[in-house]
Structure formats: structure tokens, C-alpha cells
Amino acid sequence: MSKKNIIALLVLVIAVGAYLIISMNEPNEKVFNYFGKSEEAFHTIVIADSSATITLVRNNDTWEMTDPVESPIKQTKVDDLMKKLVGSKTSTMPISILDTAQETYNVTESLGTHIKISDAKGNVMRETIVGKADNYNFSYARHPQSTEIYQLSENLTWTIKPDVKGWRENVILNLNSDNILDFQAVTPERDYKFTYADSLWIFTENDIIHQVTDNNEVMKKLHKHFQSLRATDFLDKEFENYEALLQKPHLSLRINSSDEDSKIITVIPYDATNDLMQVGSQASPLYLIQKTFMSDFNFELSDLIE
Numbered sequence: 001m002s003k004k005n006i007i008a009l010l011v012l013v014i015a016v017g018a019y020l021i022i023s024m025n026e027p028n029e030k031v032f033n034y035f036g037k038s039e040e041a042f043h044t045i046v047i048a049d050s051s052a053t054i055t056l057v058r059n060n061d062t063w064e065m066t067d068p069v070e071s072p073i074k075q076t077k078v079d080d081l082m083k084k085l086v087g088s089k090t091s092t093m094p095i096s097i098l099d100t101a102q103e104t105y106n107v108t109e110s111l112g113t114h115i116k117i118s119d120a121k122g123n124v125m126r127e128t129i130v131g132k133a134d135n136y137n138f139s140y141a142r143h144p145q146s147t148e149i150y151q152l153s154e155n156l157t158w159t160i161k162p163d164v165k166g167w168r169e170n171v172i173l174n175l176n177s178d179n180i181l182d183f184q185a186v187t188p189e190r191d192y193k194f195t196y197a198d199s200l201w202i203f204t205e206n207d208i209i210h211q212v213t214d215n216n217e218v219m220k221k222l223h224k225h226f227q228s229l230r231a232t233d234f235l236d237k238e239f240e241n242y243e244a245l246l247q248k249p250h251l252s253l254r255i256n257s258s259d260e261d262s263k264i265i266t267v268i269p270y271d272a273t274n275d276l277m278q279v280g281s282q283a284s285p286l287y288l289i290q291k292t293f294m295s296d297f298n299f300e301l302s303d304l305i306e
Contacts, residue, residue: 106131
């Protein structure tokens, strides 16, 4: 072998050896689930930003809000949160470790959203600050005590927004109309009742008796309220301010059904766009509802004639 070939071979061996040494010393990049592979151990989730803080707690199989108010929360919000937490993957290699990058990736204390997840024993499973990305498909994360910033495969920004009103369950009525036996409405001027019998609604008011079908426009509107009445907002711990007014309601409604206890609803005017509703004797919360609810129960008798 010539001297030139030997030198070339040595150079090649040295290059290959250097490459192997460098490769062995380079950190291995792996993908992992940032919040864990399962939500089964999640018990308490605290979400906070510069505007608000909410606390969600698992009660058996149901998640509830415990702070700043005690309230049921929307199942759709829970499902979306769990799906994105468990689905959030990232690389073991951070995209940045620079202090100056925290503002760029919106993971400072003031720009990001803080989320802390604990198990039933109070052990913190994950605590991080989530930052909004320009790309809708992902978001950023940084532990409050670390400079390492990771890119998450899920966009958590809107999912974990601590909007108290947005998280609270706002469904007031969700009745199966097929199971309603009768309902009675009382206003300062009227007192009438609908009773279901033989596929018809029997309307009675004073000496008036009239048969009404489900296809009647009045009945369609009332059934729609029974099936899906939602609050536009909530009034917490304000019962004393409205107690006297609720004693003289503009609408009092009692609904009897075969599958649930009787529902008693009291409604009074609130402002130009909403009325205030109390369900049963519940003092908190009181609900704000659209004015169409009360107005739809104030129909004309002629509207029942098809």
C-alpha cells in the first residue's frame, strides 16, 4: 500500500472515530407526553393568568369548580382539557434555554397561563406556564423555576383560559318533553295550566279549556325552553338583594314530569336584555336568562288556535 493511500486511510479512520465519539456524546432526543399518558391520576387542576384563577377538582368521575365559586362545569370543557393534556407531546430537547426567549414564546409569568396538576394526595404532577404560539396547532411550555422552553403538540391556550363564566355549566333546564306530565304558569295577570293526555295538551285557564298539539307554535317555543334553557350569566351570593322581589314574581312556573322531581321556577325582570331566575329554593346562584323565556309564556289565547 502506497504512503498516500495509508494517509488517506488514516484520515478516514480518524474522521469516522471522531463522528462516533461526537454522536455518542450528543443527547438523545425523544418524544414524551408532557402531562403524562393518562388523566386517571389527575385530581386537582389550578389554572391562572393575570386576570383570574380557577380551581377544578375531581369528585369521583365528575369534575367541579371549587374556586372562586363552587359550581358544576361543562363536560365539553372537561373533555377538551383532558384530551389536550394527555395528547400534548414534546421533545426532550427544549427549543430554547435563554431567559430572553421567555417573552418571545409568551411563557413569562405575566404573558402565559399557569397550570398546576396535583394527584389525590396533593403531590404536584406537573406545573408549567403555557404560552400562546403564532401557529394555532401548538403552544409552548416552561416550568416556573426553569428556563427550558418546550413546544407542545397541542394548542392549550384557549382550552385553559381561566374564564369562570365560560367554564361553569349554564344549562338550567334539560328536560325530556315526552316525560312532562303538566306545567302551570302564574303571572300577576294570569294562571293557566297545560296537562298532557292522549297525545294532546289540555290547556285550562279560568273557564277556558282548549286542546293543543305539539305542533302548535306556542308549544314548540315552550318545549324548546324545557329542553335547553341556558343561563347567560350567574349571580352568586346575591339572594338577599333580590329576596323581596322574588316574593312577587312576574312568572312562577311549576313543571311536573314522570322522570324527575317537580321543577319550580321564579322569574323577575333584571335589566334591558335579561331576566333573573331562581330555581326552587336555591339561593345561589341565581341565573340571568334571555327575556324571550318570560315573554314566550305570556302568549295570547288566540295563539293556541291552529
